[in-house]
Amino acid sequence: MIHRLTLAALLLTSTAPALAQPAAPAPVDPRVATLRDAALRDDVAYDIVEGMTTEVGQRLAGTEAEARARTWSAAKLKALGFKNVRIETYRMPVWVRGEERGEIVAPFPQKLQLTALGNSGATPAAGIEAEVVVFPTYGDLVAAPAGSLAGKIAYVGNAMMKTQDGSSYGQEGIARRAGPAVAAGKGAVAIVIRSIGTDTHRLPHTGSTNFPAGAAPIPAAALSVPDGKLVEAMATRGKPIRMKLLLTPRQVGEQESGNVIAEVPGTDPDAGVVLIGGHLDSWDLATGAIDDASGVAITAAAAKRILDSGKRPRRTIRVVWFGAEEVGGFGGRDYAARHGSERHAIAAESDFGADRVWRFETTLPDTAKAVSDRLASALAPLGIVRGAGNAGDGSDIAPTIALGVAGVDLNQSGLDYFDTHHTPDDTLDRVDPEKLRQNVAAWTAMLAIVADAPEEIGPVVRPAR
Structure with missing residues (x-):
């Protein structure tokens, strides 16, 4: 019985197709x-x-x-x-940063940590104060009707996740790269975004944004991630949010x-x-x-x-x-x-x-x-x-x-x-x-x-x- 099993096994292995073997690693010089x-x-x-x-x-x-x-x-x-x-x-062409301050003035007054985005426009010397329209994502901003942001400050959120290959930066970063131009095209007087970052510290992330040739840049800033979450939490209360911004960058x-x-x-x-x-x-x-x-x-x-x-x-x-x-x-x-x-x-x-x-x-x-x-x-x-x-x-x-x-x-x-x-x-x-x-x-x-x-x-x- 043992001999017959051994012979059968040999016949099986001799007629079965050879399994593919991984290629040997190349030698290292x-x-x-x-x-x-x-x-x-x-x-x-x-x-x-x-x-x-x-x-x-x-x-x-x-x-x-x-x-x-x-x-x-x-x-x-x-x-x-x-x-x-x-x-x-x-x-x-060179853009340089100036003074930058922001705060919620209603319904719950709060100081904000923010920084201007590269190529941001400037506010008037006294700043601007306006109602904030909160968009949870960049896609929500894009879907807003034309002219619906006239006289308003747009806020755009995102939820950037940690990834080993950094792929979430490409997905969420469009809010910074293109969001200000989209908001401007819909009439916004300014835009703030939740920083494109994966941290929980109260330090905002800057980075460049772009406006179409001939378009006037609007003031554009990034809030620290905690401050972005703060704005989103306020929005759930259902009360109008008013924000004051002062940004004084300039093109030199x-x-x-x-x-x-x-x-x-x-x-x-x-x-x-x-x-x-x-x-x-x-x-x-x-x-x-x-x-x-x-x-x-x-x-x-x-x-x-x-x-x-x-x-x-x-x-x-x-x-x-x-x-x-x-x-x-x-x-x-x-x-x-x-x-x-x-x-x-x-x-x-x-x-x-x-x-x-x-x-x-x-x-x-x-x-x-x-x-x-x-x-x-x-x-x-x-x-x-x-x-x-x-x-x-x-x-x-x-x-x-x-x-x-x-x-x-x-x-x-x-x-x-x-x-x-x-x-x-x-x-x-x-x-x-x-x-x-x-x-x-x-x-x-x-x-x-x-x-x-x-x-x-x-x-x-x-x-x-």
Whole structure:
């Protein structure tokens, strides 16, 4: 009986179709592993963040503070040993913040914590007082009849949730990006929104809004999340709400901004440039530690590890600290206009804080699919998994990516990012040095692989958006 069962089992296994086995991981180049692991002890990135936030501070685009940041950055990159360090300037319209106050005057008088949104219009010098129309969501505002907000202040709520990939920002952020223009089109004299954030502290989140060409901007502000909830709670009482606002921002005309560029020269000019970086400017409420001093620091520290490794990469690594990202992506567009005719192999940016990288994604031509497999093997020991999305995320590299350039994304966790994003809390103590080092290790491994990849990394065809 035992022999018959054994024979039957053998016959069954010999005739059954073979089960698909997962592909073996690509081997990790010992040099890549050594560079990656050494980067887990990196101090360069934290030194950059600490220096930029301490010696420069806030860096509002187009202002004297951003100019000081460019000078500081060029000096720092030269001191770190980078080659071909330069500043490329351009002109851009500049908005600056003024005085900002708000309060509920009826039915339950309360002081409010708020901040103007970028490109907000100004109230009269004495402020404005008007009845508030409460919209729980942006969709409710859009559905309001034309002219129904004449002489009123619109309030728009949202319920942004914590997500690892930050996807709720895109969904809820439209209330900030487009809400003021919609409210203005329906006759509102001003708008306040519940901050686009996931925190519970009483610090409002700023950020840009946009008005159609030729439209007069109305005063637009974000309330702290608790103050937004307060307005919503008052609305449930069924009594008219009156609010007083004073906002005095102004447009100061065209001023100078610019990109700071540095390189690790490659050995093969025909292999294409690996473009990396983040944005140098910040909002003016804090020192921009996570948004985006950390991003420029992570990418520069990783590039320096390749620079100091004793072996020149095949491809030139170009580090760009883009100016004026927060207010409209001017730096990314200027870079693409100047350098778009150059051959770029890869573009990648870091602009999502300083938390751990948890996922990577690629968009590569068929000739370079093996590069993604090598990345998966090299990044796995850092707790980083491979995603299935298209890479090339980031407003600064977007104009270059749009030219058909391949992309690599190293996605940081966004679970806590929107607690402090665009608030007065974006300061150095929000940066965890150990998490910063994990980022540097991930970027070092990525650069060691893509900058030296023997494969041709040519243009990619991206789905139409």
